[in-house]
Amino acid sequence: MLNGRDPRIDFFRGLALIFIFWDHVPHNPLGQITLRNFGFSDAAEVFVFLAGFAAVLAYGKIMQRDGYWMACLKILRRTWVLYVVHIFLLAMLMGIVFFANSHVETRDLVEEMGLTHFITHPQQALTDELLLRFKPNLMDPLPLYIVLLAGLSVVLPWLVRQTEVVIGISMAVYLLAPWMGWNLRAIADGVWYFNPVTWQFLFVLGGAAAVHSLRPKPVEVRPLTRQPLFLGALVYVVVAGILTVSWRWPEVHDAWMPAVVSDLIYPISKTDLSPLRLLHFLALAYVTAKLLPGVGWTHNWLAQQTCRMGRYSLEVFCLGVLLAPLADMVNAMANDAFTMQIFTALVGAVVMALLAAWLEFNKRLNQPKPA
Structure with missing residues (x-):
């Protein structure tokens, strides 16, 4: 049965949302402690994998209870909601960026945010927006999720019942896509x-992990130090972290990195989800799951706030997108830039947490009271 809710999923979704917000604010000091600074993957991989995990848990349960067509209908309804949110979010983002640009004299925020297309070709930009081809900076994850969720309406029954077959087909498409040049069209x-x-x-792997998590599994009695898969994943995470940190000092990196290895691994493409990025995320997720097998650590106050943000990931993500250019504007106008950058980063995270708390409060108000 596909049921239950793992608070660890909500926690890491909430943490990914905070990291995405911090990464989206230029020159933010707290952006130096996010995942992208210590490995090949970043919060985007966390977000997509857990989106697949949560979606298969939720809609797989509906499919088992009410049948495939009801689950498909609800997936497509959610996809439509995401599409409408994308349209309104882009309109609000453009308004905020234009406002911020009028207050920052040293930079062109409109160009930095990728909104020049709307200035030069407004009618075409509106058409491209409706077709998901006009995606300014910060907006990319939402159209991706729209497409992936729409695809889930087709593959859900096979993903639940023939998981290995779906993974194999998905992997084949993943490997062929960069070689064949498969991608969707966009401006810029x-x-x-x-x-x-x-x-x-990665989305399919998240869904497969959800299915696997609910199957009976033998209890592992060996300590972690005697589990080869865990040790291999841990070594890869550590090596990737060291290599990523070395990018801060190019002369150090070039001194110890053999040219043959450098030519082999670079560039590490984010657009096509380079195998090095994918393997890093999977290794990191496996190590994390092994080190945090229980849910007791999610019961403290701070973790609960993060979990709540993960439960309302769409709303919190949209708020983070809108807060990022505002934080950038305030930072650019401040006299003490470093202090203000820390302040806006923390305030933004708190505001996102407050939105999640408000949504939770409203949800409880709307629940029927027991007779």
């Missing part, structure tokens, strides 16, 4: 920054 670079043809594999 011509293709989607997050290629849904490759990122679908």
Whole structure:
């Protein structure tokens, strides 16, 4: 049965939302402690994998209870909601960026945010927006999720019942896509920054992990130090972390990195979800799951706030997108830039947590009272 809710999923979704917000604010000091600074993958992989995990848990349960067509209908209804949210969010983001740009004299925030297309070709930009081809900076994850969730309406029954077959087909598409040049069209670079043809594999793996998590599994009695898979994953995470940190000092990196290895691993593409990024995330997720097998640590106050943000990930993500250019504007106008950057980063995270708390409060108000 696909049921239950793992608070660890909500926690890491909430943490990913905080990291995404911090990463989206230029020159933010707290952006130096996010996942992207210590490995090949970043919060985007966390977000997509857990989106697949949560979606299969939720809609798989509906499919088992009410049948496939009801689950499909609800998936498509949710996809439509995401599409409408994308349209309104882009309109609000443009308004905020234009406002911020009028208060920052040293930079062109409109160009930095990728909104020049709307200035130069407003009618075409509106059409491109409706077709998900016009995606300014900060907006890329939402169109990706729209496409992936729509695809789930087709593959859900097979993903639940024939998981290995779906993984195999998904992997084949993932491997072929960069070689064949498969991607969706967009303005600016011509293709989607997050290629849904490759990122679908991570989404499918998240759904497969959800199915696997509910199957009976033998209890592992060996300590972690005697589990080869855990040790291999841990070594890969550590090596990737060291290599990523070395990027801060190019002369150090170039001194110890053999040219043959450098030519082999670079560039590490985010658009096509490079195998090095994918393996890093999977290794990191496996190590984390092994080190945090229980849910007791999610019961403290701070973890609960983060879990709540993860439960309302769509609303909190949209708020983070809107807060990022405002924080950038305030930072650019401040005399003490470093202090203000820390302040706006923390305030933004608190505001996102407050939104989640407000949504939770409203949800409880709308619940029928027991007779």
